[in-house]
Amino acid sequence: MIRKTTALAAAFLVAGAFTASAQTTGDWVLGNYKGAGYWFPGIIDKIADGKVTIRYDDGDKETVAMGNVRPYNWAIGTKVECNFKGKGDWYSGTISSLAGEKIGINYDDGDKETTRTGRCRSN
Template sequence: MTFSSSISKGLLAIGLCLTPVAASAQNVGDWVLSPYQGSSMLFPGVVESRSGPNITIRFDDGDVETRPASTVRLYNWKAGSKVSCLWTDGNWYHATILSAGADGYSLRVRYDDDGVVQNTKTGRCRTR
């Protein structure tokens, strides 16, 4: 993780949100939300490299994909953000972020359907 993404995640962990900028402004080290393998859902990851209009993203779950920078936006999850998270049964369920840990990757979420509160990681969540 680069210094700038560490700062970004630290700011988010204390409840501050970075203002989104134009999709073409992603730089190496930026934490972003991006589709993965044609999905309409957005997954969190960090920009590893840029070549012309394309960026390579290392997603928080460890997967890597190169895609047009215009298809991603800056990471903006914070307390109150609506996400879907992967539950232990292998299914995705709608949840609301309650808080983020100091490491930026740890999340505390409340599932919408049953109110269960769970500690999870950004790599196990996605959004629209």
């Protein structure tokens, strides 16, 4: 019974993570930068009139509709794309470690890197 209850609770939490919206200034979120379909991490600077202003981890800032923001849900094992060594090209990989904005990536081609969340995105 405990195992079943734990599994249901975990499923509820995961489902809720994808449907909840940003609530508070200072929340770490993922924003759909310029509506391009990629989700970048950042902090909410302001919420007003159904819009959210995000200060992205790479330094960019953008005001978007509430629907273009979702809770930060990256964890070890999450698939992401990162700008390898900051050279401009995006490569697929899996998060291997997280410590605030410091993120470890195991790239699909076998390379590894420790970088910053501002150089990564998810889809």
